[in-house]
Amino acid sequence: MNSIKSFLTEDHRNCDDTFAGMEQTANSEGLAVAKDLYKKMAEEMEHHFQMEERVMFPAFEQKTGMTEGPTQMMRMEHEQMRALIKEIGEAVDADNKDRFFGLTETMMIMVQQHNMKEEQMLYTMAQQHLSAEADQVIMMMEAMITE
Numbered sequence: 001m002n003s004i005k006s007f008l009t010e011d012h013r014n015c016d017d018t019f020a021g022m023e024q025t026a027n028s029e030g031l032a033v034a035k036d037l038y039k040k041m042a043e044e045m046e047h048h049f050q051m052e053e054r055v056m057f058p059a060f061e062q063k064t065g066m067t068e069g070p071t072q073m074m075r076m077e078h079e080q081m082r083a084l085i086k087e088i089g090e091a092v093d094a095d096n097k098d099r100f101f102g103l104t105e106t107m108m109i110m111v112q113q114h115n116m117k118e119e120q121m122l123y124t125m126a127q128q129h130l131s132a133e134a135d136q137v138i139m140m141m142e143a144m145i146t147e
Helices: 004-029 031-064 070-093 097-129 131-145
Strands: none
Touching: 004 031, 004 097, 004 131, 031 070, 031 097, 031 131, 070 097, 097 131
8 A cells, every 4th residue: 555645755855856956056057057957846846736736635625624724724835836936937047046046045945844744744644534545546646747
């Protein structure tokens, strides 16, 4: 049996690795060279948000009846991060290193706090409430990878 918590936590790590690679490349080789990694990071983050928002959150909400609780907070944080990702892209396009690193520093803090809440609280709750459906939920999230 697969774990929703381990599946999504591993995806967090993949997103974090791409983000760190983008920052390192921007620092050592410049924003123009980091542009492809920015696009990859933005796509991976959006994919992660979509897996949660379209599959895991609705399954959790349906099972628990909690629609105004943790999932609502995570959706709001996703929106904040989407806005930051867009601003980071604008800084890349403008070749504005100072703005880029200011935004990525903010993003890094936000992502770390967000991931900690999901991994320590929401994913644990989801695993408890959705243990019988875990394989199906993970299969549905994996299916989104190929879309």
